[in-house]
Amino acid sequence: MTKRTGVFVCHCGNNIAATVDVARVAKEMGEVEGVIFSKDYVYMCSDPGQSTMANAIKDNKLDSVVVSCCSPTLHEKTFREVTEDGGELNPYRCEIANIREQCAWVHKDKPKATEKALKITKAAIKRVQNNQSLTPIGVPVTKKVMVIGGGVAGIQAALDLANAGLQVVLVEKSPTLGGNMIKLSETFPTLDCSQCILSPKMVEVSKNKNIKLLTQAEVQDVSGFVGNFKVKVRQKAIFVDPELCKICDDCSKVCPTVVKNEYDENLTARRAIFIPFAQAIPATYTLDESSCLGLNPVVCGKCADVCEVGAINYDMRPKIITEDVGAIVVATGFDLYGKENLGEYGMGKYDNVLDGLQFERLCSASGPTGGHVLRPSDHKEPKNVVFIQCAGSRDPESHCAYCSKICCMYTAKHATLYKHHVPDGQAYVFYIDIRSGGKGYEEFVQRSMERDEVMYLRGRVSKVYEQDGKMVVKGVDTISGKNVQIDADMVVLALAMQPSKGTADVAKTLKIGRDKDGFLAEAHPKLRPVESVTAGIFLAGAAQAPKDIPETVCQASAAASKVIALLSKDELMHSPAIAKVRLSHCTGCEMCVQACPYGAISLTGPGAKASVNDVLCEGCGTCQAVCLRAAIDVKNITQLQIHDMINASLGV
Amino acid sequence: MANAVETAKDETGFEPKIVAFLCKWCSSAGSDLAGVSRLQYPSNAVPITIMCSGSMSPMFVLSAFNKGADGVLVSGCHPGDCHYLKGNFFARRKIYLVQKLLQFVGLENDRFRMSWVSAAEGVKFAGVVDEFVKDIKKLGPQTRLKAKR
Numbered sequence: 001m002t003k004r005t006g007v008f009v010c011h012c013g014n015n016i017a018a019t020v021d022v023a024r025v026a027k028e029m030g031e032v033e034g035v036i037f038s039k040d041y042v043y044m045c046s047d048p049g050q051s052t053m054a055n056a057i058k059d060n061k062l063d064s065v066v067v068s069c070c071s072p073t074l075h076e077k078t079f080r081e082v083t084e085d086g087g088e089l090n091p092y093r094c095e096i097a098n099i100r101e102q103c104a105w106v107h108k109d110k111p112k113a114t115e116k117a118l119k120i121t122k123a124a125i126k127r128v129q130n131n132q133s134l135t136p137i138g139v140p141v142t143k144k145v146m147v148i149g150g151g152v153a154g155i156q157a158a159l160d161l162a163n164a165g166l167q168v169v170l171v172e173k174s175p176t177l178g179g180n181m182i183k184l185s186e187t188f189p190t191l192d193c194s195q196c197i198l199s200p201k202m203v204e205v206s207k208n209k210n211i212k213l214l215t216q217a218e219v220q221d222v223s224g225f226v227g228n229f230k231v232k233v234r235q236k237a238i239f240v241d242p243e244l245c246k247i248c249d250d251c252s253k254v255c256p257t258v259v260k261n262e263y264d265e266n267l268t269a270r271r272a273i274f275i276p277f278a279q280a281i282p283a284t285y286t287l288d289e290s291s292c293l294g295l296n297p298v299v300c301g302k303c304a305d306v307c308e309v310g311a312i313n314y315d316m317r318p319k320i321i322t323e324d325v326g327a328i329v330v331a332t333g334f335d336l337y338g339k340e341n342l343g344e345y346g347m348g349k350y351d352n353v354l355d356g357l358q359f360e361r362l363c364s365a366s367g368p369t370g371g372h373v374l375r376p377s378d379h380k381e382p383k384n385v386v387f388i389q390c391a392g393s394r395d396p397e398s399h400c401a402y403c404s405k406i407c408c409m410y411t412a413k414h415a416t417l418y419k420h421h422v423p424d425g426q427a428y429v430f431y432i433d434i435r436s437g438g439k440g441y442e443e444f445v446q447r448s449m450e451r452d453e454v455m456y457l458r459g460r461v462s463k464v465y466e467q468d469g470k471m472v473v474k475g476v477d478t479i480s481g482k483n484v485q486i487d488a489d490m491v492v493l494a495l496a497m498q499p500s501k502g503t504a505d506v507a508k509t510l511k512i513g514r515d516k517d518g519f520l521a522e523a524h525p526k527l528r529p530v531e532s533v534t535a536g537i538f539l540a541g542a543a544q545a546p547k548d549i550p551e552t553v554c555q556a557s558a559a560a561s562k563v564i565a566l567l568s569k570d571e572l573m574h575s576p577a578i579a580k581v582r583l584s585h586c587t588g589c590e591m592c593v594q595a596c597p598y599g600a601i602s603l604t605g606p607g608a609k610a611s612v613n614d615v616l617c618e619g620c621g622t623c624q625a626v627c628l629r630a631a632i633d634v635k636n637i638t639q640l641q642i643h644d645m646i647n648a649s650l651g652v
Numbered sequence: 653m654a655n656a657v658e659t660a661k662d663e664t665g666f667e668p669k670i671v672a673f674l675c676k677w678c679s680s681a682g683s684d685l686a687g688v689s690r691l692q693y694p695s696n697a698v699p700i701t702i703m704c705s706g707s708m709s710p711m712f713v714l715s716a717f718n719k720g721a722d723g724v725l726v727s728g729c730h731p732g733d734c735h736y737l738k739g740n741f742f743a744r745r746k747i748y749l750v751q752k753l754l755q756f757v758g759l760e761n762d763r764f765r766m767s768w769v770s771a772a773e774g775v776k777f778a779g780v781v782d783e784f785v786k787d788i789k790k791l792g793p794q795t796r797l798k799a800k801r
Contacts, residue, residue, distance in 0.1 A: 100687060106687050516772070649700060
């Protein structure tokens with residue numbers, strides 16, 4: 001037990017001092033056994049506050065320190081650094097008593113809050129007096145990164161990482177790279193062709209020697225910790241050898257099975273053996289097991305018969321690939337809000353009600369109509385098109401509460417593109433607000449109104465139905481205060497963005513959090529926007545929140561640079577607050593061995609007693625709670641320390 | 653919430669002593685969020701942050717009651733969301749047994765409670781403490797396991 005404890009009580013301006021009598025806390029804590037120095041100060045974390053603390057440690061030869069202030073998540077690191085650098089004391093001799101978030105901010109009654117602050121601080125004193133000096137454990141890092149998701153976010157992150165010299169494993173669920181972006185026709189506000197800007201990057205990925213690309217693959221299991229993850233990836237069998245496939249198209253010509261083409265948003269059909277689109281990476285045909293007649297030459301076998309190079313092999317089986325990586329970037333992207341949820345707009349019921357991605361395909365030169373805007377029902381040019389914004393967004397009662405952020409801009413782009421394709425047509429946009437923050441964005445929206453004469457109507461649409469070959473759109477224009485009815489040829493819904501379907505599973509596998517809307521949760525909304533709460537796992541793109549392409553690319557590069565910084569060291573420091581066995585008490589009963597979630601404990605040595613692997617142990621303490629003889633403890637939060645804290649908390 | 657604090661003052665002036673064991677990764681962070689959101693709840697529960705609800709030894713519960721606690725709260729991550737993979741499953745099983753033990757020795761059920769509060773659930777945390785304090789106030793001081801001195 002230490003004998004020269006110092007206590008520093010922070011006012012946090014008025015944040016703590018308004019509800020806690022900080023002077024009284026400092027005075028009474030000065031009288032606790034073993035405390036020889038006690039002081040309150042207005043801002044302990046300020047420069048003068050830190051020097052006060054450093055000097056007090058040195059001048060009074062303190063051997064343990066408590067700072068009574070805000071949550072340890074904020075300033076534990078700060079004060080431990082002061083203890084080490086300024087005070088020349090082992091940083092693990094410093095503990096934080098949280099009297100702000102857990103006390104001052106949640107109570108109004110000053111005497112009661114002060115009583116509680118006294119107990120919290122005394123508990124921290126009792127704990128720190130039995131703390132040991134510890135040294136972080138150096139662990140070698142694997143200089144390899146896994147990127148999950150092959151959309152623009154994953155591509156950008158993988159390229160940045162590979163160009164920095166790191167090995168990258170890029171895992172994509174679908175048969176090709178490109179994600180949602182490759183389906184777009186043009187991008188706002190510059191109207192540059194999406195394929196033209198993304199395809200070269202996809203080729204760069206396939207050519208980069210540092211990148212290993214695994215398509216049709218999904219992450220199955222992750223173990224380990226920052227610097228040393230072990231990831232199991234399951235790769236589907238594609239039944240075509242990419243090395244041999246010459247992309248001649250002979251196989252799909254003879255394939256008798258026709259299914260909807262996902263790449264064209266179900267507007268066209270494809271065969272069971274197909275290539276998603278001409279520029280797909282990897283450039284190979286792939287056989288979709290679920291729609292093939294049976295992968296059996298007796299049943300069909302036509303594709304294998306016509307393939308001159310013999311690239312098709314029905315005997316391929318799924319592979320489990322295990323990769324050791326130091327960090328993981330999650331970029332699983334978005335899906336559109338399910339159209340089945342928007343029955344009032346007739347989505348899924350009428351051929352001429354489309355979603356934004358389907359309209360992109362109609363405008364795209366590589367799309368189902370070769371870049372001509374034609375309505376799906378009769379292939380005629382639509383003369384009146386209604387665009388409905390916030391379809392599913394900003395509707396907390398029935399749909400998503402949040403704003404999907406990019407729809408205002410892509411609707412303006414759709415209306416503009418439509419006018420370029422059909423100059424004598426009329427575009428109508430129903431909107432709630434126009435949110436066009438971004439470089440050149442507002443000007444783009446204005447141009448669509450002025451030059452392309454898009455009619456913006458402020459209000460919601462109540463109903464869309466089909467009558468005499470027209471789509472009747474009933475809504476309200478809240479500016480004129482009148483009901484509006486438009487007999488349109490086509491309706492396009494700007495559906496809300498939501499995290500892609502696999503995001504929930506990936507989050508669960510990786511043990512990273514999601515927010516209330518299902519998007520991946522960042523470690524701090526402002527200061528750590530690309531990190532997940534789990535060290536070594538980073539976020540990029542629309543899986544974290546709705547965002548447009550420039551923002552996605554920014555975040556992907558930011559995540560990559562965080563990874564580069566992390567893996568630039570040869571060793572990472574592992575917390576030394578880990579389990580320790582008291583051999584004299586251990587009977588080798590194996591309770592802890594079975595309880596340890598990390599397999600960090602094994603029986604070794606004479607008498608087969610428990611021993612802890614320093615690197616694998618995360619210090620959770622599950623072992624100490626199962627040990628019948630109290631033979632195992634987590635350093636600096638031992639059972640004796642907790643008993644002391646219980647006493648202090650109860651004022652005993 | 654403010655109203656609840658008002659009504660919680662009962663006539664006898666009994667202020668229960670409660671120890672709240674909070675998992676560092678979820679409930680402690682959730683209580684931080686309650687603080688940042690300036691939610692108000694009674695000051696009776698003194699928090700002790702532990703690494704994981706799975707590290708919660710039954711001895712801590714008995715020790716707290718022995719030292720005069722009127723109530724003990726353990727709060728961890730939602731089942732399936734443990735920061736340490738499966739610690740809270742251990743906690744859940746163990747705490748069930750501790751509850752049975754406490755019943756057996758004649759302690760009121762309401763004095764020992766487990767809750768699942770994530771880092772995003774500041775409102776839930778404040779609600780859990782609020783409700784727990786109210787329930788303990790109804791029961792009065794705990795004497796069954798308190799050491800006589």
